[in-house]
Amino acid sequence: MTDKTTRGRAPAPDRSGSRGSGLHGAGPAQTESPPLSPDRRRFLTGTAAAGIAAGTGSLFAGGGKALASNPDNLPPNIPDWSRYLGVGVDANPYGSPVEFESHVVRRSVEWLTATSESSVNFTPIHEMDGFVTPNGLCFERHHGGMAVIPPEDYRLMINGLVDRPLIFTYQDLLRFPPESRFHFLECAANSGMEWRGAQLNGVQYTHGMIHCVYYTGVPLKTLLNEAGVKTSGKWILVEGADSSGMTRSIPLEKALDDCLVAYSQNGERLRAEQGYPIRLVVPGWEGNMWVKWLRRIEIGDQPWYHREETSKYTDLLPDGTARKFTWTMDAKSVITSPSPEKPMLSEGPQVIKGLAWSGHGRIQRVDVSTDGGINWQPARLHEPVLSKSLTFFSLPWSWSGKDALLQSRAIDETGYVQPQMAALQEARGVNSIYHNNSVQTWLVNANGAVDNVRLG
Amino acid sequence: MSVSVKRPLAAAAAATILLAGAGAFAEDPPLFGLGTPATPEQIAAWDIDIRPDGQGLPPGSGSAEAGETIYAEQCAFCHGDFGEGMGRYPVLMGGFDSLTAERPEKTVGSYWPYASTVWDYIYRAMPFGNAQSLGIDDTYAVTAYVLYLNEIVEYDQMIDQSNLADIEMPNAGGFFLMEGPEFERYEPCMENCRDSVEITGKARVLDVTPDDGGQTAIE
Numbered sequence: 219m220t221d222k223t224t225r226g227r228a229p230a231p232d233r234s235g236s237r238g239s240g241l242h243g244a245g246p247a248q249t250e251s252p253p254l255s256p257d258r259r260r261f262l263t264g265t266a267a268a269g270i271a272a273g274t275g276s277l278f279a280g281g282g283k284a285l286a287s288n289p290d291n292l293p294p295n296i297p298d299w300s301r302y303l304g305v306g307v308d309a310n311p312y313g314s315p316v317e318f319e320s321h322v323v324r325r326s327v328e329w330l331t332a333t334s335e336s337s338v339n340f341t342p343i344h345e346m347d348g349f350v351t352p353n354g355l356c357f358e359r360h361h362g363g364m365a366v367i368p369p370e371d372y373r374l375m376i377n378g379l380v381d382r383p384l385i386f387t388y389q390d391l392l393r394f395p396p397e398s399r400f401h402f403l404e405c406a407a408n409s410g411m412e413w414r415g416a417q418l419n420g421v422q423y424t425h426g427m428i429h430c431v432y433y434t435g436v437p438l439k440t441l442l443n444e445a446g447v448k449t450s451g452k453w454i455l456v457e458g459a460d461s462s463g464m465t466r467s468i469p470l471e472k473a474l475d476d477c478l479v480a481y482s483q484n485g486e487r488l489r490a491e492q493g494y495p496i497r498l499v500v501p502g503w504e505g506n507m508w509v510k511w512l513r514r515i516e517i518g519d520q521p522w523y524h525r526e527e528t529s530k531y532t533d534l535l536p537d538g539t540a541r542k543f544t545w546t547m548d549a550k551s552v553i554t555s556p557s558p559e560k561p562m563l564s565e566g567p568q569v570i571k572g573l574a575w576s577g578h579g580r581i582q583r584v585d586v587s588t589d590g591g592i593n594w595q596p597a598r599l600h601e602p603v604l605s606k607s608l609t610f611f612s613l614p615w616s617w618s619g620k621d622a623l624l625q626s627r628a629i630d631e632t633g634y635v636q637p638q639m640a641a642l643q644e645a646r647g648v649n650s651i652y653h654n655n656s657v658q659t660w661l662v663n664a665n666g667a668v669d670n671v672r673l674g
Numbered sequence: 675m676s677v678s679v680k681r682p683l684a685a686a687a688a689a690t691i692l693l694a695g696a697g698a699f700a701e702d703p704p705l706f707g708l709g710t711p712a713t714p715e716q717i718a719a720w721d722i723d724i725r726p727d728g729q730g731l732p733p734g735s736g737s738a739e740a741g742e743t744i745y746a747e748q749c750a751f752c753h754g755d756f757g758e759g760m761g762r763y764p765v766l767m768g769g770f771d772s773l774t775a776e777r778p779e780k781t782v783g784s785y786w787p788y789a790s791t792v793w794d795y796i797y798r799a800m801p802f803g804n805a806q807s808l809g810i811d812d813t814y815a816v817t818a819y820v821l822y823l824n825e826i827v828e829y830d831q832m833i834d835q836s837n838l839a840d841i842e843m844p845n846a847g848g849f850f851l852m853e854g855p856e857f858e859r860y861e862p863c864m865e866n867c868r869d870s871v872e873i874t875g876k877a878r879v880l881d882v883t884p885d886d887g888g889q890t891a892i893e
Binding site for chain 1: 703705706708709710711712716717720721722723724725726727729752761762763764773774777778780782785786787788790791794795798799802803805806848849850851852855856857859860862863864865866867868870871872873874875876877878880882883884
């Protein structure tokens with residue numbers, strides 16, 4: 219109930235400056251700022267609640283609870299934003315998400331690694347609709363911290379078994395005909411903490427070492443052609459300029475197929491944490507090979523067997539032998555909502571949402587189960603469904619309010635079916651760390667809370 | 675103008691190394707003439723990689739005896755006096771015969787296939803936070819010391835450009851290339867696929883997930 223006489227209506231701003239002309243820079247500047255709404259005033263003095271949603275207690279609250287709204291802002295009342303001016307177009311030269319979405323951030327798990335400079339954080343995939351990851355939310359994985367390289371000091375060297383060893387500047391690379399493609403980048407260790415059992419209670423942590431952006435760059439093939447690969451050349455070594463000097467061996471065939479030497483993501487230049495000014499894109503293959511801050515490509519006649527393809531990124535099996543050169547990321551999917559971070563708020567109509575991807579090509583189908591894999595139905599794949607890219611899927615679901623066990627199962631265009639964990643453990647045991655693409659199970663409890671569980 | 679490359683045989687063969695090699699450029703596309711020639715000096719300074727056959731090793735030498743002091747000053751703080759690892763920093767020694775254990779200990783001695791990788795990695799990336807500060811002889815010496823901690827070389831054994839590639843690592847034969855697909859293709863079941871399901875584990879019970887208070891939001 220409102221009483222018009224007691225509503226503190228602010229005086230109307232002086233509109234003597236000819237209205238609307240300011241848009242074209244012709245009108246006189248306003249000499250007097252309009253009075254600020256109470257909300258705006260609070261915001262400007264920095265006392266705004268840092269993310270209302272983040273203030274609702276734990277992300278993993280024991281069940282769904284919708285935020286209580288402020289009745290002053292609801293019909294029949296007139297909220298402040300309908301009465302007072304918001305900030306102008308000069309307030310945010312590079313925009314950020316609205317304060318209410320401040321919980322949508324990369325997060326890390328402190329106990330995972332010895333130091334934050336050789337560590338990983340996680341993409342909040344439970345907050346994503348669609349398949350494109352915003353640049354500021356793309357997970358990071360560094361081995362020597364984030365290098366910051368002025369573009370004028372950047373150099374890319376190509377040497378080894380080539381006719382013409384070359385050095386390219388950043389500007390050189392921008393002059394080659396570019397290609398643009400969406401691709402997912404998944405860390406080989408994504409879901410690696412889940413091999414022995416359900417460990418981390420959040421989809422950001424179990425599946426968030428992944429992102430998918432729109433790259434623009436030079437086909438690696440173009441640069442190799444410029445240097446002239448000798449017939450004896452069979453492998454390339456790619457090397458980063460950061461303090462970890464990241465190196466990986468890649469067969470020439472892959473290098474010539476679809477690798478990009480990329481300078482843009484989602485239409486803007488790479489973020490520093492993603493390898494600015496130049497990174498390698500190795501579609502469908504494990505993220506470690508996507509060398510950031512790329513400084514050198516060497517052509518050789520055999521692989522180098524460096525640390526990141528011997529000590530790391532080899533998959534130990536129960537018999538004590540290890541798989542090497544397991545480059546491709548197999549078909550995988552996960553339900554991002556409901557999930558531990560996205561509890562059920564009410565019974566009745568819901569939408570199950572998720573992501574699917576395969577390093578072998580396109581996703582052909584995603585099946586969803588709400589009874590722990592007894593029965594399945596195909597989800598809707600949202601267009602576009604692209605090769606070696608994330609694919610967004612959804613399925614309407616009416617929740618009865620009873621316990622439910624949610625799973626998703628991806629099938630790619632080669633006919634490969636995402637395996638259940640039992641099948642994967644039978645093939646590889648529990649110590650291979652990498653390449654866990656097993657079906658994930660969420661338990662939706664009767665109170666709406668969602669748990670990461672393992673089925674027998 | 676993009677140039678089409680001969681495609682590999684099939685997507686399923688992607689896990690197999692098939693090398694197109696010489697035939698890759700069916701017709702060489704025109705050159706753009708961009709970039710400048712890399713001089714031998716430029717290449718020598720940046721091309722620091724080492725291969726298992728010793729390719730790339732520079733002239734120089736060192737022994738565990740010489741490496742012990744350097745290791746104590748520059749490596750032991752994180753890796754421990756005997757390579758046992760401090761805190762969560764990597765363990766460099768031991769773990770022999772643990773690869774089939776419930777909790778394998780993968781170290782230079784128990785897991786790494788080639789000594790060349792030790793040399794390469796130390797030279798390019800260690801000490802952590804001060805990479806590429808070790809000289810060539812220092813790198814031979816520290817490599818020798820790490821191998822000595824794993825009982826792979828003697829304390830006074832000199833390793834150099836000519837003999838590092840001959841060092842036999844205990845797990846040199848421990849790695850293999852996957853042949854063919856890991857799982858057969860099949861048409862998955864859609865209805866009545868299991869009799870029942872049983873929950874055998876819950877992450878909530880384990881309780882190692884960062885909560886709101888412990889989460890590190892990255893600006």
